[in-house]
Amino acid sequence: MGFLDYAPAPESRGILTLKDAYGLFIDGEFVDGTGGTFTTISPADESPIAEIALGSDADVDAAVAAARRAHTKVWGKMSGRDRGKYLFRIARLVQERARELAVAESLDNGKPIKESRDVDVPLVAAWFFYYAGWADKLDYAGLGADPRAHGVAGQIIPWNFPLLMLAWKLAPALAAGNTVVLKPAETTPLTALIFAEILQQADLPAGVVNIVTGAGATGAALVRHPDVDKVAFTGSTAVGREIARTVAGTGKSVTLELGGKAANIVFDDAPIDQAIEGIVNGIFFNQGHVCCAGSRLLVQESIHDEVIDRLKTRLSTLRLGDPLDKNTDIGAINSAEQLERIRMLTAVGEQEGAQRWTAECAIPDKGFWFAPTVFTRVEASHRIAREEVFGPVLSVLTFRTPAEAIAKANNTPYGLSAGIWSDKGSRILAVADKLRAGVVWANTFNRFDPSSPFGGYKESGYGREGGRHGLTAYLKPALAAPKAATPIARRTRKEVTR
Ligand code: NAP
Ligand code: MG
Secondary structure, eight states, rough: OOTOOOOBBOOGGGOOOSEEEEEEEEEEEEEEOOOOOEEEOOOOOEEEEEEEEEEEEEHHHHHHHHHHEEEEEETTTTTHHHHHHHHHHHHHHHTTTHHHHHHHHHHHHOOOOOHHHIIIIHHHHHHHHHHHHTTTTTSSSSOSSOOOOEEEEEEEOOOHHHHHHHHHHHHHHHTTOOOEEEETHHHHHHHHHHHHHHHHTOOOOTSSSEEOOHHHHHHHHHHOOOTOOEEEESSSSHHHHHHHHHHHTOOEEEEOOOOOOEEEETTTSHHHHHHHHHHHHHHGGGOOOTTTOOEEEEEEEGGGHHHHHHHHHHHOOBSSSOOOOOTEEETTEEEEEHHHHHHHHHHHHHHOEEEEEEOOOOOOOOOOOOOOOEESSTTSSSSHHSSOOSSSSEEEEEEHHHHHHHHHHHHHSSHHHHHEESHHEEEEEEHHOOOOEEEEESOOOOOOOSSOBOOGGGGEESSSSSSHHHHHTTTEEEEEEEEOOOHHHHHHHHHHHO
């Protein structure tokens, strides 16, 4: 170990009290499913963590029935104020059990503990606090007085932010008065199941939230279930398309949060040191398993060499290894399957003529790992410039003028996010205005806040999560708005009769 090396600082797994096996969470109880089980493993060393139930069609049916009963009898009748109290209670329990949730998330997903501890779990609590505040204010959601919940929401989430995606889905759905059946990703079910224990602790009425673990087929059963009123999905564009086809013509409401291939645009007047940190955060945060990752760096030609030199120097200091070590910057790739896809696409990048550079770092013997990688001389037609790698791989392109930067940034089937680095406010506003992306960050990247809407253009999907916009995805306008009643007048009447 060298003079400036870090000693290992592993977070203890001792805080976890995991079961050997987890059932499905249906109607407030953990029950054995009828579809068998599978094992969830730690991607850092491939060791088994727990046996997980594989939800069958019959299990999905039981979960939807429980959600329907809970909606009809309890949750759909409860006042917004009382629903809010449950959400506040859940938010506080997440904070109380934050360390445990962070350790479980890093164990099951492979992400560095400093990210699950400082980003994922605090945002989970923030999302519940934020939507708890909305529960008694739905008259102001922009849909007229007394908007109605859809009823039963079927929600399907990916593996890259398991607990955070759960929060993005559950918090607005519950605040709006829906009940839920949620399907976590096959490789990362653990924190959703610990979260189910939190729901029991919070005394949430049985059936309001049901968690059915399983694989793609379990998700498909949920999407086509006739008694699901609303489908919310986050994942790949391919599965999103399939879901859109399945629900077409059924009257189900649907929102899709899909992939991205974001441009991170660095102008020659940008504060370079900050831009380097922003580029690193943009693509190497969460091993690049981020739908809105800044995976395409567009750098102004005049500063290209300087930016790339500095970037390589910075990347050489990143520490790859044990996700539970507090000093780790780059954790494990979530699955063997995802690692295979990253290897395939990076090999194609080389074949197509881009120049590959990989940070030197020791790769652990077991588990799934990929060292931070940068491709220069990338052309817009290369697959690594067009397709989502969903890994720690940056593709660098250059531009000369703002118009060229905008044209290149928009030259993608996706449109989820983008970044702009410049010292000039007027340039940032002018460029942001022309980018076809749902979120544009200026002199920062990968910032999330529950009050800010997030979602895509084009093949990145439709619908928004976060903020008031995210709430409206879970509400229908009132059946017949009373004539002269403004939201405020109506609200006052309700307060008086309460
Ligand atoms: P995926 O295969 O689409 O999986 C997402 C979820 O859908 C998982 O729970 C998956 O179950 C389930 N699923 C698979 N096939 C299904 C089907 N036919 N019907 C219903 N559900 C099905 O995506 P992934 O590869 O795991 O996740 C990475 C992708 O998600 C990337 O493309 C990324 O950009 C996107 N993503 C987008 C956002 C956003 O907010 N826009 C956020 C995060 C990720 P299994 O896991 O069991 O297969
Ligand atoms: Mg796992």
